[in-house]
Amino acid sequence: MKRIALSIGLVLALFAGAVSAGQDRGSVTKLPLPRFVSMKASEGNVRRGPSLSHRIDWVYKRRDMPLQITAEHGHWRRVQDRDGAGGWVHYSLLSGVRTVIVEKDLLALHIRPTMDSPETARLAMGVIARLGECQPQWCRLTAGGYKGWARKEALWGVKPGELRE
The missing domain is CATH 2.30.30.40 (SH3 Domains)
Structure with missing residues (x-):
């Protein structure tokens, strides 16, 4: 019984180490989180939640601006800018081109x-x-x-x- 408990403890410790080492993956794309992308569009609404029914908090107005994706939900990506401000943006407004x-x-x-x-x-x-x-x-x-x-x-x-x- 001790051997099983030690094995389970070891597996949990290894899993925790992998997560803390930055191995998180997006639930939709399976790409690493967080990761950097850029604004494809010259204008993009930043919403409070991941749908069109959520309120627009502000609008990004700078094409190629780098953003950091911190979460995924369907066609939506939660992003953060260099000032730490963020919200949900539709994936079609983002590009994998790095800036x-x-x-x-x-x-x-x-x-x-x-x-x-x-x-x-x-x-x-x-x-x-x-x-x-x-x-x-x-x-x-x-x-x-x-x-x-x-x-x-x-x-x-x-x-x-x-x-x-």
């Missing part, structure tokens, strides 16, 4: 992912950039016709340990 918001004024874009490489441009705070490859501390961005590498900690829309090819 980030620059959170540091005059963020330097570098030719290579090193501080001593030449700069290609500087981005103002609030600029939305297309996200490319990400290394442990750097991400490749495209914005306003400019391309380059920026420090990850100056961006919202990418996880600190996230790697992308």
Whole structure:
């Protein structure tokens, strides 16, 4: 009996570790939660709940704005913006194309992912950039016709340990 109790305890501990390690999946898409997406539409209603009958709390009015999906229900996704505000948005208004918001004024874009490489441009705070490859501390961005590498900690829309090819 002790052996069974220990086995069940071990299984529960492993399951709890998997959930706390960020292994949550959406009930609809089975994709990881939370995850980043962007606004496909230039305008999108943010509702209090996951249906058209729920009240509109506000309207996002910025195409390509990065958002974080925190829950799924049918065709609806609960999203959160960089300020922590959020609500329910219809999935058709969202895109899997990854973007980030620059959170540091005059963020330097570098030719290579090193501080001593030449700069290609500087981005103002609030600029939305297309996200490319990400290394442990750097991400490749495209914005306003400019391309380059920026420090990850100056961006919202990418996880600190996230790697992308």
